[in-house]
Amino acid sequence: MDSLISTFHIDWKLMVAQLINFAVVIIVLWIFALKPLKKLMDERGATIAGGLDNAKLQEELLAKQKEDYDAALAEARAKAAAMMKETKKEVETVRADLMQKAQADVTTAIESGKKQLESEKQKMVEEAKKEIVALVMSATEKVLGDVAVGKVDTKLVEESIKNI
Numbered sequence: 001m002d003s004l005i006s007t008f009h010i011d012w013k014l015m016v017a018q019l020i021n022f023a024v025v026i027i028v029l030w031i032f033a034l035k036p037l038k039k040l041m042d043e044r045g046a047t048i049a050g051g052l053d054n055a056k057l058q059e060e061l062l063a064k065q066k067e068d069y070d071a072a073l074a075e076a077r078a079k080a081a082a083m084m085k086e087t088k089k090e091v092e093t094v095r096a097d098l099m100q101k102a103q104a105d106v107t108t109a110i111e112s113g114k115k116q117l118e119s120e121k122q123k124m125v126e127e128a129k130k131e132i133v134a135l136v137m138s139a140t141e142k143v144l145g146d147v148a149v150g151k152v153d154t155k156l157v158e159e160s161i162k163n164i
Contacts, residue, residue, distance in 0.1 A: 129161065136160045
């Protein structure tokens with residue numbers, strides 16, 4: 001062993017001193033570096049674990065909200081479709097009512113026009129009769145001249161009117 005010590009020039013006093021220095025450095029590192037570092041790492045690990053748990057919870061809440069949103073959207077679409085269907089029915093009803101009313105107005109206008117035409121026709125016929133009577137009387141006077149008597153005139157006019 002002496003030969004080993006002399007070959008490698010190992011001094012046992014220096015070796016003990018270095019061993020004591022190494023022990024002091026390990027203790028100081030343990031107290032001032034490793035304990036606070038371990039505490040900090042544990043806190044950081046707990047924070048990360050809490051964040052992961054919170055992220056999972058948020059993911060579940062987001063999934064639930066998405067399901068609720070989809071359900072509400074489906075319900076709203078169903079209501080909108082029902083409202084559109086109802087509105088179409090109302091529009092068809094109103095359209096049918098307006099068509100019937102327009103038909104009735106057209107029928108009334110046609111009837112009114114027919115009555116007015118019939119009335120004008122009657123007036124024209126009466127005027128034509130009066131003119132024919134006047135022409136017949138004037139023609140009778142010219143043909144018969146002064147010979148015709150009031151009775152003959154009246155009789156001729158009445159016969160002419162009957163013929164017409």
